[in-house]
Amino acid sequence: DAGVIQSPRHEVTEMGQEVTLRCKPISGHDYLFWYRQTMMRGLELLIYFNNNVPIDDSGMPEDRFSAKMPNASFSTLKIQPSEPRDSAVYFCASSRRGGLNTEAFFGQGTRLTVV
Amino acid sequence: DAKTTQPTSMDCAEGRAANLPCNHSTISGNEYVYWYRQIHSQGPQYIIHGLKNNETNEMASLIITEDRKSSTLILPHATLRDTAVYYCIVRSPLEGGGTSYGKLTFGQGTILTVHP
Numbered sequence: 001d002a003g004v005i006q007s008p009r010h011e012v013t014e015m016g017q018e019v020t021l022r023c024k025p026i027s028g029h030d031y032l033f034w035y036r037q038t039m040m041r042g043l044e045l046l047i048y049f050n051n052n053v054p055i056d057d058s059g060m061p062e063d064r065f066s067a068k069m070p071n072a073s074f075s076t077l078k079i080q081p082s083e084p085r086d087s088a089v090y091f092c093a094s095s096r097r098g099g100l101n102t103e104a105f106f107g108q109g110t111r112l113t114v115v
Numbered sequence: 116d117a118k119t120t121q122p123t124s125m126d127c128a129e130g131r132a133a134n135l136p137c138n139h140s141t142i143s144g145n146e147y148v149y150w151y152r153q154i155h156s157q158g159p160q161y162i163i164h165g166l167k168n169n170e171t172n173e174m175a176s177l178i179i180t181e182d183r184k185s186s187t188l189i190l191p192h193a194t195l196r197d198t199a200v201y202y203c204i205v206r207s208p209l210e211g212g213g214t215s216y217g218k219l220t221f222g223q224g225t226i227l228t229v230h231p
Contacts, residue, residue, distance in 0.1 A: 004158075033219075043159070043221035091158050100147045100206050100217040101166070106158035 002026075004107035006092050012113045018080040021110045024073055025094030033104060034067055034077050035091040043091070049075065050098060082114045119203045124226040127197075133190040135225055137203030140184040147206045148179060149219065150188045152199040152227075159202065159221070162188065193229045200224040 005024040013019050025032045033048040047057040052069045060067070064083070069075040079086055089111050095104040120138040127133040139148065149164040163170055163177045165186075170177045176189040190197055202224040206217040 042223060045218060045220070093158075098217075100145065101164070103149070103161040103164060104219060105161060108158050 004092055004094050004105055006090075006107035006110050008110060009108065010111050010113075012115065013082055015083055015114055016081045017114075018078065019082045019086075019112060019114075021077040021090050021092075021112070023075045023077070023092030023107060025075070025092070026096075026105060027073070029094035029096050029105075030072075031095045031098055031104070032069060032075050033093040033095075034075070035093065035106075036088045037091065037109070038088045046077070079112075082112075084114045087112055087114050119205055119222055121201075121203050121222065121225045123223070124228070127190075127193045127227060127229050129195055129229055129231050130192055133188075133193040133197065133227060133229065135188040135190075135201050135203075135227065136185065137187070138185045139203070139205045142183050142205050143207070144183075147217070148177065148183075148186050149204040149206050150175070150177065151202045151204065151219075151221070152197075153202070153224070154196075154199040160199075162201075164206075193227075195229050195231070198227060198229045200226050 007022045030051055034046040035043050036046055037043045046059040047067045048055055049069045065079055067077045089109045091106050091109045093104040093106040095102050147164050147166050150162040151159040152162055153159045163172055163175050165177045165179055179186045202221050204219055
């Protein structure tokens with residue numbers, strides 16, 4: 001299995017531009033999570049999906065952030081418009097099922113720099 | 116969520132066992148203890164998890180005290196590639212009582228440095 005695949009690995013964009021981050025979860029996994037990591041705040045859960053349906057988006061910082069999962073093998077996290085404070089590493093993770101006894105597997109992340 | 120307390124940093128000699136402690140004194144009966152690690156510039160990597168019993172896999176062992184208020188992750192023969200930030204996480208049910216998913220809330224972790 002190739003694991004969770006994220007693209008791009010690095011993104012540099014100018015303030016005000018739209019940014020789209022992409023994630024392909026592990027095949028057969030029903031849950032998908034988006035995390036953000038910064039030096040100041042560490043790893044934060046932004047949103048998660050179950051069977052392509054958003055379940056909890058309470059971690060999404062602002063309306064500028066949106067996430068979709070059109071099918072079981074693809075999800076996007078969009079920032080529009082982007083701001084310098086959005087600079088961070090964004091991770092996607094997936095797990096086979098929910099519950100407390102199921103590990104989640106993370107992708108390699110997308111490092112976003114907004115200038 | 117039950118909070119965890121870990122030392123900020125630890126050192127270990129290559130080839131020796133690395134024992135990483137974690138305190139979770141407010142853990143509830145149905146909450147699991149998870150360990151992840153993050154090597155520089157990579158995504159978090161799952162290591163091991165447990166509820167009450169000690170657990171072992173190909174990467175590590177997890178020792179949970181009988182009262183479940185603390186645990187220790189053991190890397191039996193640390194290598195230089197084990198240098199990473201190690202996160203101890205108590206996985207709790209959703210706020211509001213849902214059990215379909217337990218959040219993984221990451222703290223600051225322990226920076227483990229394995230030296231030659």
